[in-house]
Amino acid sequence: MRRYIESLDGIRGFGIFFVLCYHYLRLNDFNWTIIGFSWIWIQMFFVQSGFLITEILLASKHKPFGTYAGQFYWRRALRIFPVYFAYVLAFALIYIVVHKPDDFGERAPYLFTFTYNYTRLIPELDFNSVWFIHFWSLAVEEQFYLVWPVIVYFLDERKLRFLIVAVIIAIPVFRFWFTDYILANGFSAEMAGEITYGFTLSQFDAFMIGAAIPLFKLRQNIANPGKWVLIALAVVLAAGFLNYFILSSDGMDISWTSLGISVAMIENYQHVWSYSLINILFALVILYLIRESYTGIFNNRVLVSIGKIVYGMYIFHFALLFGFSRISAKIVGMLGIPASLQGVVITVMFVIAFVMTYGLAYVSYNYFEKRFLALKDYWPKQK
Secondary structure, eight states: OOOOOHHHHHHHHHHHHHHHHHHHHHHTTSOGGGGTTTTHHHHHHHHHHHHHHHHHHHHTTTSOHHHHHHHHHHHHHHHHHHHHHHHHHHHHHHHHHHOOSTTHHHHHHHHHTTOGGGGGGOTTSOSOOTTTTTHHHHHHHHHHHHHHHHHHHHSOHHHHHHHHHHHHHHHHHHHHHHHHHHHHTTOOHHHHHHHHHHSGGGGHHHHHHHHHHHHTTHHHHOSOHHHHHHHHHHHHHHHHHHHHHHHHHTTOOOOGGGTTOOTTOOGGGHHHHHHHHHHHHHHHHHHHHTSTTOOSGGGOHHHHHHHHTHHHHHHHHHHHHHHHHHHHHHHHHHHTOOHHHHHHHHHHHHHHHHHHHHHHHHHHIIIIIHHHHTTTTTSSOOO
């Protein structure tokens, strides 16, 4: 049985803080560039999923395919579906009663089929809905879960290793070609970057880099992952700041806090190389954290507790952040708070929003989701 690794929950808890902070500042039209690097934690979630899911699949590969696939998809459904569909169905009910959000009917097919990332390809449907915008990444993960278990089962480890290397090399090339194709079809550079970033195949190298950890037995074969983390971090920073200086010299307004790599930008072919570098960095971080001897900040009890319910926090966070951003704006307006102090109000409201998001996810996990998770061994029976 795969051992539980606290630090992997800890880094998830650490990452979700920055994701929420990034989204909250953007909702407030505040200077969100002060944490411009925060988007990279989404890549960590993808890499970690590739690692964990592949380990689970390899450990159960000896079973008959029906049992292997049935158990995997049953347990994934119990983990993913209840709180996700509870959220979506709540909005469906609101739409039926008061016809809000106005465009829920157009969004519903994508929400119910985990294909919301493809709404970026539909100019008439703005994907930036505060209620559902974050579901693009859940769609990417679900589509990965749909195909990867079948591939793992029917290919031996040698062929899987070859496939992983091929995909890691091919996907940056695909991102280059796909972005040019999108641009040629009349989309702006900004939208082309968004479409490429959210396209499922564009993120497959993140999952494959995570999957390389068990398939290449990197835990055993890399003796000093801490050294490689520092090397990878140095490469990311060097590439990022070189990119920053080039873009700045060309007159582009880009914050240095983005580490010189902004999400969904295509200038200097960032969409080709930056995601790959960040994915490799996070794979090495994961290697460092899963050592038997690891003790550090990511074993912190608070971070681990947040990491255990991070899925629910991700589901609920945009709705709660949006509500608190409106409250923040009203407070600033009613009290006439000067611009120099508005950051204080926004910070206080963020702390409250974060705590409430955690509280809602905690209640959801312990009193709703666990009822479904208790059924994980109910079907299909072990063989």
